[in-house]
Amino acid sequence: MLDKAPDGKMSDLLNALDKALSAGEVERAVDLFQTDCYWRDLVTFTWNIKTMEGKEQVHDMLKARLSDTKPSSWKIADGEDASETDGIIESWIQFETEVARGFGHMRLKDGRIWTLLTTMSELKGHEEPLGFDRPMGAKHGAERNRKTWKEERETEAAELGYSRQPYCVIVGGGQGGIALGARLRQLNVPTIIVEKNERPGDSWRKRYKSLCLHDPVWYDHLPYLPFPRNWPVFSPKDKIGDWLEMYAKVMELNYWGATECKTASYDQKSREWTVIVQRDGKEVVLKPKQLVLATGMSAKPNIPKFEGMDIFKGDQHHSSQHPGPDKYKNKKAVVIGSNNSAHDICAALWEAGADVTMVQRSTTHVVKSDSLMELGLASLYSEQAVQSGMTTAKADLIFASLPYKILHEFQIPVYNAIRERDADYYKRLEKAGFLLDYGDDDSGLFMKYLRRGSGYYIDVGASELVANGSIKLKSGVDVKKLTEHSVILTDGTELPADLVVYATGYGSMNGFAADLISREVADKVGKVWGLGSNTTKDPGPWEGEQRNMWKPTQQEGLWFHGGNLHQSRHYSQFLSLQLKARMEGIPTPVYGLQKAHHLS
Ligand SMILES: Cc1cc2nc3c(=O)[nH]c(=O)nc-3n(C[C@H](O)[C@H](O)[C@H](O)COP(=O)(O)OP(=O)(O)OC[C@H]3O[C@@H](n4cnc5c(N)ncnc54)[C@H](O)[C@@H]3O)c2cc1C
Numbered sequence: 151m152l153d154k155a156p157d158g159k160m161s162d163l164l165n166a167l168d169k170a171l172s173a174g175e176v177e178r179a180v181d182l183f184q185t186d187c188y189w190r191d192l193v194t195f196t197w198n199i200k201t202m203e204g205k206e207q208v209h210d211m212l213k214a215r216l217s218d219t220k221p222s223s224w225k226i227a228d229g230e231d232a233s234e235t236d237g238i239i240e241s242w243i244q245f246e247t248e249v250a251r252g253f254g255h256m257r258l259k260d261g262r263i264w265t266l267l268t269t270m271s272e273l274k275g276h277e278e279p280l281g282f283d284r285p286m287g288a289k290h291g292a293e294r295n296r297k298t299w300k301e302e303r304e305t306e307a308a309e310l311g312y313s314r315q316p317y318c319v320i321v322g323g324g325q326g327g328i329a330l331g332a333r334l335r336q337l338n339v340p341t342i343i344v345e346k347n348e349r350p351g352d353s354w355r356k357r358y359k360s361l362c363l364h365d366p367v368w369y370d371h372l373p374y375l376p377f378p379r380n381w382p383v384f385s386p387k388d389k390i391g392d393w394l395e396m397y398a399k400v401m402e403l404n405y406w407g408a409t410e411c412k413t414a415s416y417d418q419k420s421r422e423w424t425v426i427v428q429r430d431g432k433e434v435v436l437k438p439k440q441l442v443l444a445t446g447m448s449a450k451p452n453i454p455k456f457e458g459m460d461i462f463k464g465d466q467h468h469s470s471q472h473p474g475p476d477k478y479k480n481k482k483a484v485v486i487g488s489n490n491s492a493h494d495i496c497a498a499l500w501e502a503g504a505d506v507t508m509v510q511r512s513t514t515h516v517v518k519s520d521s522l523m524e525l526g527l528a529s530l531y532s533e534q535a536v537q538s539g540m541t542t543a544k545a546d547l548i549f550a551s552l553p554y555k556i557l558h559e560f561q562i563p564v565y566n567a568i569r570e571r572d573a574d575y576y577k578r579l580e581k582a583g584f585l586l587d588y589g590d591d592d593s594g595l596f597m598k599y600l601r602r603g604s605g606y607y608i609d610v611g612a613s614e615l616v617a618n619g620s621i622k623l624k625s626g627v628d629v630k631k632l633t634e635h636s637v638i639l640t641d642g643t644e645l646p647a648d649l650v651v652y653a654t655g656y657g658s659m660n661g662f663a664a665d666l667i668s669r670e671v672a673d674k675v676g677k678v679w680g681l682g683s684n685t686t687k688d689p690g691p692w693e694g695e696q697r698n699m700w701k702p703t704q705q706e707g708l709w710f711h712g713g714n715l716h717q718s719r720h721y722s723q724f725l726s727l728q729l730k731a732r733m734e735g736i737p738t739p740v741y742g743l744q745k746a747h748h749l750s
Pocket of ligand 1: 321322323324325326327344345348352354357361362363364365409410411412444445446447448449471490666708711712713714715716736
C-alpha cells in the first residue's frame with residue numbers, strides 16, 4: 151500500500167467524517183475515533199463548552215446533536231498543511247454547521263481521531279464587519295442634517311439604558327468585561343458595561359503599587375488590538391490600566407463608570423432581568439435579556455477571622471486593599487499568606503525599609519519567571535514563537551486543543567524540567583524553611599490555576615529575599631490571634647506588628663451572584679471555576695471544563711466571564727457568539743448543561 155503524506159491521511163479521515171456525519175451515520179462517525187479520544191467543542195455542536203471523553207460520550211453527543219447541527223465541508227483549513235511528528239498527524243481544520251462556520255484542530259493516532267477541537271468562528275449572516283466588510287466611516291455624497299460619528303455616538307450614549315434597553319448588561323468593567331464588550335460591539339449586540347470604579351483600568355490601578363503583570367506580553371493581548379511591538383514584556387499595573395482605558399474608548403464601548411450594580415432579578419415569564427444600578431447618584435433600572443457577571447475571579451477577598459482583629463492597634467487590610475509600602479519604613483510588617491500577592495507585597499515592603507515576616511501556613515508552588523517563560527510558554531507565547539510564525543489566535547487554539555483530562559500529562563514534564571534546571575534554587579528555598587509543592591500531581595502552575603486559581607508564586611525576585619532571610623519566614627504555622635501590637639502564631643511565636651496584610655486570596659465568583667441576585671440563584675448555579683479534578687481545593691466529580699465559565703449556567707440568562715488576559719481574550723469569542731445567537735433567535739439547544747455539585 152502507498153504510504154500517504156500527512157495531508158493525504160488527514161484529508162481521507164476528514165472526508166470519511168464528512169460522509170458519515172452528512173449521512174447521519176453516528177456509529178460510522180464514532181468508528182473514526184480512537185478508544186481514548188477527546189472531542190472538545192467550543193459552541194459549534196453543543197452550544198456549550200464541553201469535552202466529550204471517549205467514544206461513548208462522542209456517540210451520545212452526536213446522537214443528540216447531529217441532526218440539528220448539520221455539519222458539512224470538513225477539510226484541512228485553507229492555506230494549511232497537516233504534519234506528522236512521532237506518529238501523530240495533526241492539522242488545522244475547517245467545517246461548517248447549519249448556522250455557523252467552524253475552525254478547529256485534529257490529531258490522529260494510528261489513523262483514528264485522538265483529539266478533536268471544534269470552535270465557532272462566526273455565525274452565518276452575522277459576520278463581524280472586518281477587512282473587506284469594514285465600515286466606511288465617512289458617508290460619501292450629500293445628505294441634509296446628517297449626523298457625524300461623534301453625534302451618533304452621543305445619541306447612542308444618551309438613549310441606551312434609558313429610552314432603549316441593552317440586550318446585554320455586563321457587571322464589571324475590568325479586562326474581562328471590556329474584552330467581551332468589544333466582541334459584542336462588533337457583533338452589534340447592544341450592551342452596557344457597568345463598573346463601580348470611575349475609569350476603565352481602575353481595577354488594576356487600585357492594586358498594590360509594585361504590581362506588574364506576572365504573565366508576559368505575548369500572552370496578554372486583547373481581542374482586535376494587540377499591544378504594539380515596543381510594549382514591555384511585563385506591563386506595570388498602571389500602564390495596563392491606561393491601555394484598558396484607551397481600548398474601551400476606541401472600541402466604542404458603552405462603559406458606565408462610577409456605576410454600581412445593586413441588585414438583579416430574573417423574571418421567568420418575560421425572560422428578562424431587572425438590573426438596578428446607581429449611576430451619578432441616581433438609580434437606573436436596566437432590563438436586559440442577558441446578564442454577565444465579569445466581576446473578577448480575584449476580586450472577592452477572603453478575609454480570615456482571627457481573634458483579636460478588633461483590638462489590633464496597627465494597620466490591617468486584605469492584600470487587595472494594600473496601598474503600597476511607603477508609610478511602613480522601619481515598621482514591622484506581618485504578611486499572612488505565601489502566594490503571588492504575599493510575595494510581591496513582602497518584597498515591596500522590604501525595599502521600602504520595613505521589617506517583614508511572611509507567615510506560610512501550607513505549601514506553595516514557586517516557579518522562576520524566566521524558567522516559566524522559557525520552558526512553559528516559549529513555544530506558543532514568546533518573541534521566538536512570533537518570529538517562527540505563531541499567531542496569538544493559533545497559540546490560543548493549540549492550547550485549547552489539549553483536553554483538560556490529559557493536560558497535566560503535558561505539564562508534568564515541563565515542571566520536572568524546571569525542577570531539574572532550578573534544583574539549587576529550590577534547595578535554598580527549602581533550607582530557608584519555605585514549604586514547596588509542585589501541584590498535587592507535580593503538574594505545576596497552570597494546572598493549579600485552572601483547578602483552584604491559587605497556590606503559587608511566579609518568582610520575579612522575592613524568593614531570593616526569602617532564601618537569604620531578608621524576608622523573614624514562619625512556615626507550617628497559622629495565626630492563633632492578634633493582640634494590640636502583635637500577631638501570635640499557633641506555635642506560640644509572637645510577632646510584633648505595626649501592619650498586618652491578609653494575602654489570603656479570593657472567593658468564588660459565585661459569591662457575587664449571591665450578593666447581587668440571591669443566595670438561591672447562587673446555589674442553583676453552584677461553584678464557579680475549577681475542573682473537578684479532586685485535587686486540593688478542586689473537589690470532584692470531574693467536570694471536564696471550568697465550572698460555569700463562559701457557558702450557559704443553571705440560571706437562564708446568567709453568565710460568568712473573566713480569568714487571566716489570555717482566557718478573557720479567547721473565551722470572550724465564544725461567549726459573545728452564544729449571546730449573539732440568542733439575540734438573533736437562532737435556536738441554541740444546550741447539550742450537557744453542567745450540574746451544580748458544590749455551592750462555592
Ligand atoms: C495581584 C494580582 C496579580 C495578577 N496578575 C495577573 C497577570 O499577570 N496576568 C493576568 O492575566 N492576570 C493576572 N491576575 C488575574 C486577573 O487577570 C486579574 O484579576 C484581572 O484583573 C481580572 O480581570 P477581570 O475583568 O476578570 O476582573 P477585575 O479586574 O477584578 O474586574 C472586575 C470589576 O468588577 C467591578 N465590580 C464588582 N462588583 C461590581 C458591582 N456590583 N457593580 C459594578 N462593578 C462591579 C470591580 O470594580 C472590578 O473593576 C492577577 C490578579 C491579582 C489579584
